[in-house]
Amino acid sequence: MKVGRNSPCWCGSGAKLKRCHLHRDVLRRPAVHLGHVGALRSVPAAIARPPYALDPPTWPMPEPQILSGAALERMRHAGRVAAEVLAETVAAVGVGVTTDELDAVAHDAYVARGAYPSTLGYNDFPKSICTSVNEVLCHGIPDDRPLADGDIVNIDVTAYVDGMHGDTSATVGVGTISPEAAALIDTTRDATLAGIADIVAGEPMQRIAAAITAVASARGYGVVAEYGGHGIGEVFHADPHVHHTLTARDDSVALPGLCVTVEPMLRTGAPRFTQADDGWTEILDDGMPSAQFEHTVVVTDDGAEILTVLADGSSAVSPTGPTSPA
Ligand code: MF3
Ligand code: CO
Ligand code: CO
Secondary structure, rough: OOOOOOOHHHHHHHHOOHHOOOOOOHHHOOOOOOOOOOOOOOOOOOOOOOOHHHHOOOOOOOOOOOHHHHHHHHHHHHHHHHHHHHHHHOOOOOOOOEEEHHHHHHHHHHHHHHOOOOOEEEHHHHOOOOEEOEEEEEOOOOOEEEEEOOEEEEEEEEEEEEEEEEEEEEEOOOOOOHHHHHHHHHHHHHHHHHHHHHOOOOEOOHHHHHHHHHHHHHOOEEEOOOOEEEEEOOOOOOEEEEOOOOOOOOOOOOOOEEEEEEEOOOOOOOOEEOOOOOOOOEEEEEOOOOOEEEEEEEEOOEEEEEEEOOOOOOOOOOOOOOOOOO
Protein backbone atom coordinates (compact mmCIF):
# COMPACT_ATOMS: atom_id res chain seq x y z
CA MET A 1 0.00 0.00 0.00
CA LYS A 2 1.44 3.35 -1.03
CA VAL A 3 0.47 6.18 1.27
CA GLY A 4 0.96 9.82 0.26
CA ARG A 5 1.11 12.97 2.33
CA ASN A 6 -2.52 13.65 1.36
CA SER A 7 -3.79 10.22 2.49
CA PRO A 8 -5.96 10.07 5.60
CA CYS A 9 -3.81 9.76 8.72
CA TRP A 10 -3.41 6.19 9.98
CA CYS A 11 -4.37 7.31 13.50
CA GLY A 12 -8.03 7.66 12.50
CA SER A 13 -8.28 11.42 13.09
CA GLY A 14 -9.80 11.93 9.64
CA ALA A 15 -7.18 14.60 8.85
CA LYS A 16 -4.66 14.29 6.04
CA LEU A 17 -1.36 12.69 7.04
CA LYS A 18 0.53 15.94 6.33
CA ARG A 19 -1.76 17.82 8.73
CA CYS A 20 -1.65 15.13 11.41
CA HIS A 21 1.21 12.68 12.21
CA LEU A 22 3.48 14.02 9.47
CA HIS A 23 2.89 17.63 10.45
CA ARG A 24 6.13 19.29 9.44
CA ASP A 25 5.93 22.40 11.59
CA VAL A 26 5.43 20.32 14.71
CA LEU A 27 8.20 17.83 13.85
CA ARG A 28 10.76 20.50 12.99
CA ARG A 29 13.07 21.44 15.89
CA PRO A 30 15.73 24.13 16.27
CA ALA A 31 18.81 23.03 14.28
CA VAL A 32 21.20 20.85 16.26
CA HIS A 33 24.51 22.64 16.79
CA LEU A 34 27.48 20.38 17.25
CA GLY A 35 29.22 20.98 20.55
CA HIS A 36 32.70 20.43 21.92
CA VAL A 37 33.96 16.85 22.00
CA GLY A 38 35.75 16.00 25.25
CA ALA A 39 38.96 14.08 25.88
CA LEU A 40 39.33 10.36 25.16
CA ARG A 41 38.17 8.03 27.94
CA SER A 42 40.53 5.25 28.94
CA VAL A 43 39.80 1.53 29.07
CA PRO A 44 41.59 -0.58 31.71
CA ALA A 45 44.56 -2.47 30.25
CA ALA A 46 43.05 -5.78 31.42
CA ILE A 47 40.13 -5.46 28.94
CA ALA A 48 40.89 -7.06 25.55
CA ARG A 49 40.87 -4.65 22.61
CA PRO A 50 39.62 -5.42 19.10
CA PRO A 51 42.46 -5.54 16.54
CA TYR A 52 41.49 -2.21 14.90
CA ALA A 53 42.13 -0.36 18.16
CA LEU A 54 45.79 -1.37 17.68
CA ASP A 55 46.10 -1.56 13.85
CA PRO A 56 44.13 0.07 11.00
CA PRO A 57 40.90 -1.78 10.04
CA THR A 58 41.03 -4.49 7.39
CA TRP A 59 39.79 -4.22 3.80
CA PRO A 60 37.92 -5.77 1.95
CA MET A 61 34.89 -6.41 4.16
CA PRO A 62 35.35 -9.59 6.20
CA GLU A 63 33.42 -12.73 5.29
CA PRO A 64 29.90 -13.33 6.67
CA GLN A 65 29.95 -14.53 10.28
CA ILE A 66 28.24 -17.93 10.50
CA LEU A 67 28.36 -19.03 14.12
CA SER A 68 27.30 -22.04 16.15
CA GLY A 69 28.12 -23.78 19.41
CA ALA A 70 30.55 -22.04 21.75
CA ALA A 71 31.12 -19.12 19.35
CA LEU A 72 27.37 -18.43 19.24
CA GLU A 73 27.25 -18.59 23.05
CA ARG A 74 29.95 -15.90 23.18
CA MET A 75 27.88 -13.88 20.70
CA ARG A 76 24.81 -14.21 22.96
CA HIS A 77 26.94 -12.86 25.81
CA ALA A 78 28.15 -9.88 23.76
CA GLY A 79 24.56 -9.17 22.74
CA ARG A 80 23.39 -9.31 26.35
CA VAL A 81 26.14 -6.92 27.46
CA ALA A 82 25.28 -4.45 24.66
CA ALA A 83 21.59 -4.57 25.69
CA GLU A 84 22.54 -3.91 29.32
CA VAL A 85 24.74 -0.95 28.42
CA LEU A 86 21.97 0.47 26.20
CA ALA A 87 19.35 0.08 28.95
CA GLU A 88 21.58 1.84 31.51
CA THR A 89 22.34 4.66 29.11
CA VAL A 90 18.71 5.16 28.04
CA ALA A 91 17.78 5.39 31.74
CA ALA A 92 20.16 8.36 32.08
CA VAL A 93 18.49 10.40 29.30
CA GLY A 94 16.84 13.59 30.53
CA VAL A 95 16.39 17.30 29.90
CA GLY A 96 19.72 19.09 30.41
CA VAL A 97 21.83 15.92 30.27
CA THR A 98 24.64 16.24 27.72
CA THR A 99 25.35 13.49 25.23
CA ASP A 100 28.89 13.29 26.64
CA GLU A 101 27.39 12.54 30.06
CA LEU A 102 25.52 9.66 28.37
CA ASP A 103 28.84 8.56 26.87
CA ALA A 104 30.35 8.50 30.37
CA VAL A 105 27.47 6.37 31.70
CA ALA A 106 27.85 3.95 28.79
CA HIS A 107 31.63 3.84 29.07
CA ASP A 108 31.49 2.86 32.74
CA ALA A 109 28.78 0.27 31.98
CA TYR A 110 30.96 -1.44 29.34
CA VAL A 111 34.02 -1.42 31.59
CA ALA A 112 32.04 -2.81 34.55
CA ARG A 113 31.22 -5.84 32.34
CA GLY A 114 34.76 -6.33 31.04
CA ALA A 115 33.75 -5.05 27.60
CA TYR A 116 35.56 -2.70 25.22
CA PRO A 117 33.39 0.04 23.58
CA SER A 118 33.67 -1.05 19.92
CA THR A 119 33.32 2.46 18.50
CA LEU A 120 36.21 3.91 20.57
CA GLY A 121 39.09 4.23 18.12
CA TYR A 122 37.16 2.59 15.26
CA ASN A 123 38.42 4.54 12.24
CA ASP A 124 39.35 7.18 14.84
CA PHE A 125 35.78 7.58 16.16
CA PRO A 126 36.48 9.26 19.53
CA LYS A 127 33.62 8.06 21.78
CA SER A 128 32.07 4.93 23.29
CA ILE A 129 28.57 5.33 21.78
CA CYS A 130 26.95 7.29 18.94
CA THR A 131 24.29 9.84 19.94
CA SER A 132 22.14 11.18 17.10
CA VAL A 133 19.68 13.96 17.98
CA ASN A 134 16.62 14.99 15.89
CA GLU A 135 17.79 15.64 12.28
CA VAL A 136 21.12 13.93 12.93
CA LEU A 137 20.63 10.76 10.90
CA CYS A 138 23.41 8.71 12.47
CA HIS A 139 27.00 8.61 13.82
CA GLY A 140 26.56 11.67 16.05
CA ILE A 141 29.54 12.17 18.37
CA PRO A 142 28.70 12.69 22.06
CA ASP A 143 29.53 16.28 23.01
CA ASP A 144 28.66 19.02 25.52
CA ARG A 145 25.25 19.89 24.01
CA PRO A 146 22.53 19.42 26.66
CA LEU A 147 19.44 17.53 25.53
CA ALA A 148 16.35 19.75 25.34
CA ASP A 149 12.72 19.06 26.18
CA GLY A 150 11.08 17.63 23.04
CA ASP A 151 14.29 16.30 21.44
CA ILE A 152 14.58 12.71 20.29
CA VAL A 153 17.94 10.93 20.55
CA ASN A 154 19.25 7.64 19.17
CA ILE A 155 21.82 5.91 21.36
CA ASP A 156 23.91 3.30 19.52
CA VAL A 157 25.91 0.89 21.69
CA THR A 158 28.42 -1.71 20.51
CA ALA A 159 30.20 -3.95 23.04
CA TYR A 160 33.28 -6.10 22.34
CA VAL A 161 33.54 -8.88 24.89
CA ASP A 162 34.64 -12.54 24.75
CA GLY A 163 36.02 -11.73 21.28
CA MET A 164 32.59 -10.83 19.86
CA HIS A 165 30.77 -7.59 19.02
CA GLY A 166 27.11 -6.98 19.99
CA ASP A 167 25.46 -3.92 18.37
CA THR A 168 22.12 -2.35 19.38
CA SER A 169 20.45 1.06 19.39
CA ALA A 170 17.21 2.75 20.42
CA THR A 171 15.64 6.15 19.89
CA VAL A 172 13.97 7.77 22.90
CA GLY A 173 12.23 11.03 23.64
CA VAL A 174 13.63 13.69 25.98
CA GLY A 175 11.12 15.14 28.46
CA THR A 176 7.78 15.62 26.68
CA ILE A 177 7.78 14.94 22.94
CA SER A 178 5.07 15.65 20.39
CA PRO A 179 2.66 12.85 19.39
CA GLU A 180 4.12 13.21 15.88
CA ALA A 181 7.65 12.50 17.15
CA ALA A 182 6.35 9.60 19.26
CA ALA A 183 4.68 8.15 16.16
CA LEU A 184 7.99 8.30 14.27
CA ILE A 185 9.73 6.45 17.09
CA ASP A 186 6.99 3.82 17.43
CA THR A 187 6.85 3.17 13.70
CA THR A 188 10.64 2.81 13.48
CA ARG A 189 10.56 0.25 16.32
CA ASP A 190 7.69 -1.61 14.61
CA ALA A 191 9.55 -1.61 11.27
CA THR A 192 12.74 -2.96 12.87
CA LEU A 193 10.90 -5.79 14.64
CA ALA A 194 8.83 -6.56 11.52
CA GLY A 195 12.02 -6.89 9.47
CA ILE A 196 13.51 -9.31 12.01
CA ALA A 197 10.25 -11.27 12.28
CA ASP A 198 10.21 -11.90 8.51
CA ILE A 199 13.65 -13.55 8.34
CA VAL A 200 13.35 -17.10 6.98
CA ALA A 201 16.34 -19.44 6.67
CA GLY A 202 17.16 -20.19 3.06
CA GLU A 203 15.18 -17.22 1.74
CA PRO A 204 16.41 -13.86 0.42
CA MET A 205 17.57 -11.27 2.94
CA GLN A 206 15.40 -8.85 0.92
CA ARG A 207 12.46 -10.12 2.99
CA ILE A 208 13.78 -7.79 5.72
CA ALA A 209 13.63 -4.77 3.41
CA ALA A 210 10.15 -5.70 2.20
CA ALA A 211 8.80 -5.84 5.76
CA ILE A 212 10.51 -2.62 6.86
CA THR A 213 9.42 -0.56 3.85
CA ALA A 214 5.84 -1.85 4.16
CA VAL A 215 5.55 -0.63 7.77
CA ALA A 216 7.25 2.71 7.02
CA SER A 217 5.36 3.58 3.85
CA ALA A 218 1.98 2.71 5.37
CA ARG A 219 2.60 5.61 7.77
CA GLY A 220 4.14 7.99 5.24
CA TYR A 221 7.79 7.71 6.30
CA GLY A 222 10.81 7.14 4.06
CA VAL A 223 13.46 4.48 4.71
CA VAL A 224 17.08 5.58 4.33
CA ALA A 225 18.69 3.61 1.49
CA GLU A 226 22.34 4.59 1.96
CA TYR A 227 22.86 2.84 5.31
CA GLY A 228 22.10 -0.77 6.17
CA GLY A 229 22.80 -3.50 8.64
CA HIS A 230 25.90 -5.66 8.47
CA GLY A 231 27.38 -9.00 9.32
CA ILE A 232 28.79 -9.01 12.84
CA GLY A 233 30.63 -11.37 15.18
CA GLU A 234 34.40 -11.51 15.62
CA VAL A 235 34.45 -8.35 13.51
CA PHE A 236 32.33 -5.22 13.92
CA HIS A 237 31.31 -4.85 10.27
CA ALA A 238 31.28 -7.80 7.85
CA ASP A 239 29.40 -8.93 4.76
CA PRO A 240 26.56 -9.20 3.95
CA HIS A 241 25.31 -5.64 3.70
CA VAL A 242 21.75 -5.84 5.07
CA HIS A 243 19.61 -3.64 2.83
CA HIS A 244 16.57 -2.00 4.40
CA THR A 245 15.11 -0.95 1.04
CA LEU A 246 14.19 -3.06 -1.99
CA THR A 247 16.98 -3.41 -4.53
CA ALA A 248 17.81 -5.86 -7.31
CA ARG A 249 21.49 -5.65 -6.25
CA ASP A 250 20.85 -7.73 -3.10
CA ASP A 251 21.26 -11.45 -3.75
CA SER A 252 22.16 -12.49 -0.19
CA VAL A 253 20.37 -15.38 1.48
CA ALA A 254 19.62 -15.95 5.18
CA LEU A 255 21.80 -18.94 6.10
CA PRO A 256 21.30 -20.56 9.52
CA GLY A 257 23.93 -19.27 11.95
CA LEU A 258 24.42 -16.00 10.05
CA CYS A 259 24.82 -13.11 12.52
CA VAL A 260 23.73 -9.68 11.25
CA THR A 261 22.29 -6.41 12.46
CA VAL A 262 18.93 -4.97 11.41
CA GLU A 263 19.02 -1.19 11.92
CA PRO A 264 16.68 0.85 9.72
CA MET A 265 16.54 4.65 9.80
CA LEU A 266 13.13 6.20 9.07
CA ARG A 267 12.82 9.85 8.02
CA THR A 268 9.98 12.35 8.09
CA GLY A 269 11.38 14.63 5.38
CA ALA A 270 13.50 14.48 2.24
CA PRO A 271 16.26 11.89 1.73
CA ARG A 272 19.30 14.13 1.27
CA PHE A 273 21.88 14.33 4.04
CA THR A 274 25.39 15.75 4.43
CA GLN A 275 28.34 14.82 6.61
CA ALA A 276 29.52 17.43 9.10
CA ASP A 277 33.11 18.69 9.22
CA ASP A 278 33.85 16.25 12.06
CA GLY A 279 33.96 13.48 9.44
CA TRP A 280 31.18 11.45 11.13
CA THR A 281 27.90 13.20 11.93
CA GLU A 282 25.36 12.71 9.10
CA ILE A 283 22.70 15.47 9.11
CA LEU A 284 19.50 15.57 7.04
CA ASP A 285 19.60 18.62 4.75
CA ASP A 286 15.99 19.70 5.38
CA GLY A 287 16.33 19.54 9.17
CA MET A 288 13.49 17.04 9.61
CA PRO A 289 13.95 14.34 12.26
CA SER A 290 14.75 10.67 11.74
CA ALA A 291 14.74 7.70 14.09
CA GLN A 292 16.57 4.36 14.21
CA PHE A 293 16.52 1.11 16.16
CA GLU A 294 19.03 -1.76 15.93
CA HIS A 295 19.29 -5.35 17.06
CA THR A 296 21.93 -8.00 16.45
CA VAL A 297 20.29 -11.30 15.43
CA VAL A 298 21.26 -14.82 14.40
CA VAL A 299 19.38 -16.68 11.69
CA THR A 300 17.88 -19.91 13.05
CA ASP A 301 16.13 -22.85 11.40
CA ASP A 302 12.77 -21.25 12.13
CA GLY A 303 13.42 -17.51 11.88
CA ALA A 304 15.83 -15.32 13.82
CA GLU A 305 16.89 -15.07 17.46
CA ILE A 306 17.46 -11.56 18.81
CA LEU A 307 20.81 -11.52 20.64
CA THR A 308 20.76 -7.96 22.02
CA VAL A 309 18.32 -8.60 24.86
CA LEU A 310 18.46 -8.59 28.65
CA ALA A 311 18.22 -11.82 30.65
CA ASP A 312 14.39 -11.59 30.66
CA GLY A 313 14.20 -11.14 26.88
CA SER A 314 13.29 -7.45 27.05
CA SER A 315 15.43 -4.53 25.86
CA ALA A 316 15.38 -0.78 25.36
CA VAL A 317 14.37 -1.54 21.76
CA SER A 318 11.22 -3.43 22.76
CA PRO A 319 10.66 -2.95 26.51
CA THR A 320 7.81 -5.48 26.51
CA GLY A 321 9.87 -8.31 25.01
CA PRO A 322 11.58 -9.28 21.76
CA THR A 323 8.55 -10.62 19.94
CA SER A 324 5.83 -8.19 20.96
CA PRO A 325 6.11 -4.88 19.11
CA ALA A 326 4.09 -2.04 20.66
N1 MF3 B 1 27.14 1.17 15.77
C1 MF3 B 1 27.13 1.62 14.40
C2 MF3 B 1 26.47 0.55 13.58
O1 MF3 B 1 25.36 0.24 13.90
C3 MF3 B 1 28.49 1.90 13.87
C4 MF3 B 1 29.11 3.08 14.42
S1 MF3 B 1 30.68 3.23 13.78
C5 MF3 B 1 31.19 4.63 14.50
O2 MF3 B 1 27.00 -0.08 12.73
F1 MF3 B 1 32.45 4.68 14.26
F2 MF3 B 1 30.53 5.62 14.02
F3 MF3 B 1 30.99 4.60 15.80
CO1 CO C 1 25.32 -1.80 13.35
CO1 CO D 1 25.06 0.23 15.99
